[in-house]
Amino acid sequence: MNTKHILCKLAVGLSLALLTQTIQAQSSRIKDFNNNGWYMYFGDHKLHSKWGLHTELQWRRHNLIKDPQQLLIRTGINYDLTPAAMFTLGYGFIETHPYGDFPAAGTFPEHRIYEQLQLKSNLDRVGLMHRYRLEQRWIKPADADSYTYLNRARYMIKATLPLVGPTLEAKEPFLAVYDEVFVGFGNNIQRNIFDQNRAYAALGYKFSNAATLELGYLNQIVQKANGVVFEHNHTLQVSLFYHLNFTE
Template sequence: MKQKLTLILSSWAALLLLSGLFSNTAHAQSDQRTKDYNNNGWYMYIGDHKVSDKWSIHTEVQFRRYNIIKDPQQLLIRPGINYDLSPTAMITLGYAFIETHPYGDYPAAGIFPEHRPYQQLQLKGNLGRVGLTHRYRLEQRWIKPANATDYTYLNRARYMLKATLPLAGPTLEEREPFLAVYDEVMIGFGENVRKNIFDQNRLYAALGYKISNTATLELGYLNQIVQKASGDVFEHNHTLQVTLFHNMNFARQE
């Protein structure tokens, strides 16, 4: 138990250190930091659907809106193929399509697309009553700005640590509420990265409800800090996040 607690505390400390280190480095490179405050709403469906004992299909759609729900911000579609290494470890190979619209006080020149293959490792465990998820993701990003004639290639690494706490008992059962928190840091790397090596940080807290053994709903607040490619503009996005998780089992039952 002490070893698990030490590992979790070390992971949170590493997240905070990375976030602070890259944010402060970016700040030191610029004499003045411009802040852009936005109010967004992200409405999401996420599912992992088993097709055999080891294999499953990841499905994900996110409708991201500016001004909570009034204006478009992003459309994200992210399918993938999962393979269970063990009951607590899963790898995923997938692809995401993102369409981003101009928003905020420092908008893009127009609507632009992004094509994003990704590779992911997800580890799950428990610390007493608390459920823990570690997610490690690598992304290869092809982005075509609205005023560009060709795509720009970028790399990004992401790490997320999420904790869930049942509120009605020692374990989370059907028709019971829970609390969820996570922090995710994103780091850009490679020759085309400009001044935003620290890409963004996401800090999240939510109230959840387990609808059934296959479905859960989370309603939460996401504080997102995004450093623009110029390195001078930082978005501070206050985001309502609504997520439906729905995992179906299409595998043949023995």
């Protein structure tokens, strides 16, 4: 048997092994379906020609609004690198409650530092936003005595389409869609290198140059730390964006 035949057999064997492993992994997955509601406020407030303040509050509920899911408070310092590029350094506090068919052992806190780069551009009538974020996370599970440190990277692309004219102006509606992927890395990541994915579509209205509202649907897939349980969360998302300019 020549070398070529040996290599072909090894390649076929490896492919079959990988296929078998993938099928077994998928067959062992457990799906957890939830209906959630996220009610959110975002603000980027201009304090200087280059500097600004980010403020954010998210009230996340399980069973649309009935039960608690998460409370997220986030703030940060913005710096405009260019008119289309903004860097943010910030802190977030998150309190997560047990929910779903595979809940956590109890309510637990998370402290988070993040670094973010946001880029804006246009493609004909469509406004595009790319957001790159790194997170350093300290999580204390309810059944643990100390915090666990985790790293995570996130990438979002969002598109906004005006429904009236070529550009989005005050008192006009628009459509918005985005997708965001989360990837964990570092020593304490278990089996969930893929952390989650969020796919979103919404109808929005720009009340003024400062205030915008979006009402949309978020499809969220979350892989739990054990790599077995996958949450499939259908989420009503209500978002208020209110940006103040204190330099004017």
